[in-house]
Amino acid sequence: MGMLSRTDEMILLAVWRLGDNAYGVTIAEMLTQTSGKKWVLGAVYVPLERLEKKKYLSSILGKSTRKRGGRSKRLYKLTKDGLDVLIETKSREQSIWANITISSLEKGYDT
Amino acid sequence: MIHKIKEPQPSRFSKWLIKRIFKDEGEVKLGDFIEIYSTLVEEKGWLQSRLRFWGYLIRSMPEYFKDFLCMGGTMFKNYIKIAFRNLKRNKGYSAINITGLAVGIVCFVLMFLYVRFELSFDNFHKNGDQIYRFYKKRQVEGTAYLGNPYFTSTAAPLAPALKEEYPEVVNSTRISRLNNVLLVHQEKRLYEQGLWADNQFLKIFSFPLRQGNLEKALAEPDSMVVTQRLAEKFFGLEDPMGEIITFRNTDFRVTGILENIPAHSHLRFDFLVSFINLKDLRRHGLEDWYSNSDTTYIQLGQGYDYRELENKLPVFLDKYAPKRYANYAGFLQPLKKIHLHSFFNFDIAVTNDINNIYMFSAVALIILIIACINYMNLATARSFQRAKEVGMRKVVGAVRRQIIRQFLGEAVFLAGLALLGALALVKFILPLFNSFTQHDLQLNILKNPGIILVLFALVILVGHISGSYPAVFLSAVNPIKVLKKEAFGSRKGTFMRNVLVTFQFSTSIILIVCTIVVYGQLKFIKNKDIGFSREHVVTLRIKDDVIYENIESIKNTLAQHPNVHNISTSNYLPIDIANRSDATAINEEKQDVKVSIYHASIDFNYLDTFDIKLLQGRNFSPEFSMDKEQSLILNETAVRHLGWKNPIGKRMQFNRKDFVVIGVVKDFHYQPLHLPIEPMALHMEEDWHFELAVRIKPENIPQTIAFLKKTYEQYNPRHPFDFAFLDDSFNRIYQEEQKFGSMFRVFSFLAIFIACLGLYGLASFTAERRTKEIGIRKVLGASISGIFMLLSRGLSKWVLLANIIAWPVAYYFMNKWLQNFAYRVGLSIWIFILSGLAAFCIALLTVSFQSIKAAAANPVDSLRYE
Numbered sequence: 001m002g003m004l005s006r007t008d009e010m011i012l013l014a015v016w017r018l019g020d021n022a023y024g025v026t027i028a029e030m031l032t033q034t035s036g037k038k039w040v041l042g043a044v045y046v047p048l049e050r051l052e053k054k055k056y057l058s059s060i061l062g063k064s065t066r067k068r069g070g071r072s073k074r075l076y077k078l079t080k081d082g083l084d085v086l087i088e089t090k091s092r093e094q095s096i097w098a099n100i101t102i103s104s105l106e107k108g109y110d111t
Numbered sequence: 112m113i114h115k116i117k118e119p120q121p122s123r124f125s126k127w128l129i130k131r132i133f134k135d136e137g138e139v140k141l142g143d144f145i146e147i148y149s150t151l152v153e154e155k156g157w158l159q160s161r162l163r164f165w166g167y168l169i170r171s172m173p174e175y176f177k178d179f180l181c182m183g184g185t186m187f188k189n190y191i192k193i194a195f196r197n198l199k200r201n202k203g204y205s206a207i208n209i210t211g212l213a214v215g216i217v218c219f220v221l222m223f224l225y226v227r228f229e230l231s232f233d234n235f236h237k238n239g240d241q242i243y244r245f246y247k248k249r250q251v252e253g254t255a256y257l258g259n260p261y262f263t264s265t266a267a268p269l270a271p272a273l274k275e276e277y278p279e280v281v282n283s284t285r286i287s288r289l290n291n292v293l294l295v296h297q298e299k300r301l302y303e304q305g306l307w308a309d310n311q312f313l314k315i316f317s318f319p320l321r322q323g324n325l326e327k328a329l330a331e332p333d334s335m336v337v338t339q340r341l342a343e344k345f346f347g348l349e350d351p352m353g354e355i356i357t358f359r360n361t362d363f364r365v366t367g368i369l370e371n372i373p374a375h376s377h378l379r380f381d382f383l384v385s386f387i388n389l390k391d392l393r394r395h396g397l398e399d400w401y402s403n404s405d406t407t408y409i410q411l412g413q414g415y416d417y418r419e420l421e422n423k424l425p426v427f428l429d430k431y432a433p434k435r436y437a438n439y440a441g442f443l444q445p446l447k448k449i450h451l452h453s454f455f456n457f458d459i460a461v462t463n464d465i466n467n468i469y470m471f472s473a474v475a476l477i478i479l480i481i482a483c484i485n486y487m488n489l490a491t492a493r494s495f496q497r498a499k500e501v502g503m504r505k506v507v508g509a510v511r512r513q514i515i516r517q518f519l520g521e522a523v524f525l526a527g528l529a530l531l532g533a534l535a536l537v538k539f540i541l542p543l544f545n546s547f548t549q550h551d552l553q554l555n556i557l558k559n560p561g562i563i564l565v566l567f568a569l570v571i572l573v574g575h576i577s578g579s580y581p582a583v584f585l586s587a588v589n590p591i592k593v594l595k596k597e598a599f600g601s602r603k604g605t606f607m608r609n610v611l612v613t614f615q616f617s618t619s620i621i622l623i624v625c626t627i628v629v630y631g632q633l634k635f636i637k638n639k640d641i642g643f644s645r646e647h648v649v650t651l652r653i654k655d656d657v658i659y660e661n662i663e664s665i666k667n668t669l670a671q672h673p674n675v676h677n678i679s680t681s682n683y684l685p686i687d688i689a690n691r692s693d694a695t696a697i698n699e700e701k702q703d704v705k706v707s708i709y710h711a712s713i714d715f716n717y718l719d720t721f722d723i724k725l726l727q728g729r730n731f732s733p734e735f736s737m738d739k740e741q742s743l744i745l746n747e748t749a750v751r752h753l754g755w756k757n758p759i760g761k762r763m764q765f766n767r768k769d770f771v772v773i774g775v776v777k778d779f780h781y782q783p784l785h786l787p788i789e790p791m792a793l794h795m796e797e798d799w800h801f802e803l804a805v806r807i808k809p810e811n812i813p814q815t816i817a818f819l820k821k822t823y824e825q826y827n828p829r830h831p832f833d834f835a836f837l838d839d840s841f842n843r844i845y846q847e848e849q850k851f852g853s854m855f856r857v858f859s860f861l862a863i864f865i866a867c868l869g870l871y872g873l874a875s876f877t878a879e880r881r882t883k884e885i886g887i888r889k890v891l892g893a894s895i896s897g898i899f900m901l902l903s904r905g906l907s908k909w910v911l912l913a914n915i916i917a918w919p920v921a922y923y924f925m926n927k928w929l930q931n932f933a934y935r936v937g938l939s940i941w942i943f944i945l946s947g948l949a950a951f952c953i954a955l956l957t958v959s960f961q962s963i964k965a966a967a968a969n970p971v972d973s974l975r976y977e
Binding site for chain 2: 023041064068069072073
């Protein structure tokens with residue numbers, strides 16, 4: 001399985017965190033919260049569609065609300081593949097970062 | 112029941128924008144945005160949330176596109192970087208490409224502006240689709256007037272009769288042209304173009320009135336409507352309404368002011384005068400079916416087919432004018448066809464030939480294509496430099512489509528740069544082009560945003576044409592082979608390149624042939640013995656009664672000047688005898704012969720003034736009192752036509768009078784060389800002799816002219832001394848052909864220039880690539896000339912092929928063009944050989960610069976590296 005880009009990784013995680021309520025607005029909000037950088041809707045659509053094409057995500061049309069002017073939501077969910085790729089990414093991350101702490105990094109700084 | 116949900120909604124425009132930009136299925140994304148907006152409204156006020164929402168939307172867009180463009184923009188950035196590096200590294204090639212494309216684009220832009228203007232004629236009339244012009248065809252075989260049986264001139268009562276007869280004709284009007292006539296208001300005298308027109312004219316056409324009553328501006332006699340431009344010239348800032356302008360001794364009252372007539376109108380005029388006034392000015396009033404100087408327009412009711420009405424015209428003409436229109440058939444011409452599809456005698460419309468438009472567009476497009484070919488050739492020729500890059504990209508995972516996109520993008524980028532250069536060039540060239548076409552074309556991008564779209568589309572198109580072949584070619588690279596440094600696709604590429612070069616040279620040769628033929632014909636016209644002498648003849652058209660009445664004493668005064676050879680008055684100058692009548696005579700076998708004969712009324716000095724040679728008989732002479740009444744001089748063609756062996760003393764009838772032939776002149780070209788010489792007669796019948804011609808001596812011409820002017824002005828005429836030289840007038844007849852020639856000269860120069868640019872690039876590239884080979888050959892003893900031959904040999908084969916393709920095409924077109932002339936140069940094979948040779952020499956010269964450089968290089972230098 002291929003490697004995930006940082007954006008893809010963050011989006012998959014946001015979808016996972018949001019559970020049954022993952023759609024455009026909430027995903028952008030979640031990303032803004034977790035990354036500390038402002039995410040707008042325009043920035044999430046393309047990666048969302050790309051991940052869906054790669055079969056890491058699936059989507060269904062959800063309910064409409066008054067607040068949305070009667071338009072329905074597109075709700076995203078992780079697929080089995082999506083979950084697998086997240087697990088793989090996490091374990092790779094861990095092995096890359098194994099036994100490295102911030103203080104140990106600071107020690108290696110060349111003065 | 113569905114409740115309309117009343118929630119705060121973002122503006123309609125932003126909703127439309129969201130739908131357009133984000134490919135939105137089922138309005139899901141729109142829903143997302145509305146939700147964001149609703150949240151904003153809950154937190155902030157209405158106005159602030161609107162503003163913030165716009166901020167949000169605008170921030171969303173680049174984020175969206177950034178991701179949309181290949182891989183979050185990274186790849187795109189890389190493409191641009193590589194494109195720039197290539198541009199910088201190969202400055203020479205880039206310059207060649209950009210110059211070529213820029214010149215091609217300049218041609219295209221000029222063509223676009225020109226064609227757009229020509230096609231826009233008469234598009235401003237509200238009833239444009241319902242307006243038709245009447246025209247007639249003379250249906251007697253072999254007697255076409257000036258080679259053309261079609262006329263737009265009609266009888267005055269035609270327009271009202273058409274309206275009366277047919278309910279589908281909602282309205283009809285007739286006009287008559289006034290060319291360069293004198294208008295007087297107090298001290299001011301102006302010479303202007305105008306029309307006799309009735310009130311229906313203003314209603315049928317949409318020339319908007321600024322002031323005045325549309326219903327009756329021209330309904331009364333003695334009324335005049337002027338354009339804003341003319342009103343300003345006469346009255347400045349004062350109100351012109353009700354003022355008096357004198358024209359032909361009648362005081363006309365200004366009853367309306369028109370907006371200036373747009374340049375894309377087939378009728379150009381600055382004033383209109385009541386048609387009703389013509390009633391007293393014409394001998395037979397306005398009911399005369401034999402009159403023939405008005406143009407008739409009708410407006411059909413909505414939904415009527417003009418062809419149905421056309422079918423009814425024979426019956427109509429038979430009913431109203433059975434005698435006058437016996438030999439004619441009537442037709443209708445739609446208004447929008449007038450400018451580009453007219454072919455009439457005595458046409459008052461501003462016209463152009465649709466074939467000019469086709470040809471101009473075709474040539475401009477061909478030059479653009481030649482420029483695109485340069486790009487293709489250079490890009491594929493240098494492909495081995497880029498092949499490694501492509502191989503590398505493929506190894507890293509690029510798919511073919513991405514590489515195609517990259518190279519197309521590069522071509523579009525270069526075309527964009529070329530466009531910028533082209534726009535700057537157009538700024539300089541447009542005034543020249545305007546004076547050539549006598550148009551006032553503008554490239555105003557700010558005023559006319561539509562043109563931006565056209566230019567944008569042009570860049571994309573040019574980029575895709577020129578980038579297509581290199582992109583397909585390069586994207587087919589096999590990464591393994593390339594990276595192993597195996598030779599790469601050189602065979603196939605070379606062949607294609609040669610084919611393209613052949614195409615470039617074929618078109619160049621065609622254009623050169625056209626240029627030579629057109630100039631050859633122009634030279635032929637200039638040098639042709641037209642049967643009379645046109646040098647040192649000053650002509651003047653007499654417009655004033657006072658001059659006309661005193662013409663004999665003027666002639667006497669002029670004749671006394673030492674530098675004046677001869678003076679003559681007539682109704683036609685010998686360059687243009689256009690009056691024709693049907694005549695009858697009896698031939699040697701005592702049979703009646705009918706002949707259509709052109710004729711002019713002349714005086715005793717006409718033949719001497721113009722040096723027309725008398726072959727038999729005698730000239731008109733004051734000694735013979737009957738000369739003024741019944742004598743006739745014919746041309747050779749007329750005598751031949753009638754089959755007379757001894758023409759002197761023979762009789763001929765025309766214009767309801769009997770004539771006796773007293774002399775025969777040598778055939779001279781009294782009409783343009785397009786037309787064959789036909790039977791012609793000279794007589795001394797009373798007629799308006801308004802053409803004054805003075806043959807002067809070649810010495811002291813300015814003084815002689817000054818003398819002529821002084822004598823003329825002694826009589827206080829209202830019209831100025833507006834003289835012309837006969838040879839200038841003669842040359843002006845062939846103005847169209849001269850323009851045609853200069854157009855071909857420019858275009859063939861451009862085509863050859865661009866083709867050579869490309870060839871130069873190719874040659875320098877070949878030489879560079881074969882540096883080592885040449886070095887080794889020289890070490891082994893090859894001579895400079897041998898290597899030069901080696902490098903240029905390939906070229907001759909293809910230029911030869913280009914000739915073989917070009918000759919038949921050029922022959923076809925030029926043969927067709929020459930058919931326009933009854934008297935023309937032959938299409939000699941030498942023209943073709945010369946053009947081909949010229950193209951070959953230019954090509955060889957272009958290549959030789961690089962070849963000689965390569966051949967003369969010291970092998971030590973070329974073999975040293977590595």
